[in-house]
Amino acid sequence: MTPPTVLVPGMLCDAGIWDGVRDGLGSGVVDVAITAGDVGAMAEQVLAAVPGPFNLVGLSLGAIVGFEVLRRAPERVVTLCAISTNAGAPRADQRESWLDMARSTTAGSFDAVVRERILPTMFAEFRPSPEQAEAFVDMAHRVGPAVFLRQLAAQATRRDQYAELARHRIPALVVGGGRDVLCPPEFHERLAGALPLAELKVLPAAGHLLTWEAGGELAPLLRAHLHDHSPNPA
Incomplete structure (x- = not known):
C-alpha cells in the first residue's frame, strides 16, 4: 500500500x-x-x-x-x-525579531506585522506583485494572530x-x-x-x-x- x-x-x-x-x-x-x-x-x-x-x-x-x-x-x-x-x-537576532513581532501583534498590529515585516521576505522581489501580496496577506489572516503568536513561540524552541x-x-x-x-x-x-x-x-x-x-x-x-x-x- x-x-x-x-x-x-x-x-x-x-x-x-x-x-x-x-x-x-x-x-x-x-x-x-x-x-x-x-x-x-x-x-x-x-x-x-x-x-x-x-x-x-x-x-x-x-x-x-x-x-x-x-x-x-x-x-x-x-x-x-x-x-x-x-x-x-535560532540566532540571537532571530529571537529578538520574533519577540518584537509578538509584542506588536499582541498590541493589535498583526496586519502591519504581516505587511511590513513578513511579506517583504516571502517572494523573490522585495515588493511582490499586488496579486502575490493579496494572496499572502489573505492567507496570513486566515491563520490569524493567535496561531501566529504560538508559531513565533515555537520558532524559539527549535534545535x-x-x-x-x-x-x-x-x-x-x-x-x-x-x-x-x-x-x-x-x-x-x-x-x-x-x-x-x-x-x-x-x-x-x-x-x-x-x-x-x-x-x-x-x-x-x-x-x-x-x-x-x-x-x-x-
Missing part, C-alpha cells in the same frame, strides 16, 4: 500554500495545520494526523517540524522533502538538527529558492550535505514561497521523488 503524503505548511501558511503543487501528488494527501506553541508539540500534531508510515513534505517551519518528527519517530517517515528551510538553531539528520538514511529531497532572503541556497546546501541520501535542487528565480512562485518547477520534482521512492509506485 502506498503511504500517504503529509503536507506541513510554514508559519502563517495554511493548506492553500500547496495549491501550486497538490495536483499530481495522488489521492493520499493529508494537510496538517501546525498550531502548537513549541516544535515538539507541532511534531506530535503531524504524527497524530495519520496512522503508520508516511511521506513528509514540509515548507519552512513545516520542514523544521519535519526534522523533529524524524528525530522522534524515524520508523514513521518513508521519505522527506524539505523546502525553503533551515536545520540550524540544531544537523547531527541528528546525518543519522537517517532515508530518501530526501531538499529544495530552495535562489532568491530566498530568509533561507538562502547555502542553507539548503548544508542541509543536503547533512542528509546521507539527499538530492538538492535550487530554483534560481524563486523566493521563500516557491510553492507559489515556482509551482510548475516544484511539482514534477515532488512527483518524481515520491514515485521513485514509493514502496508501491502507481
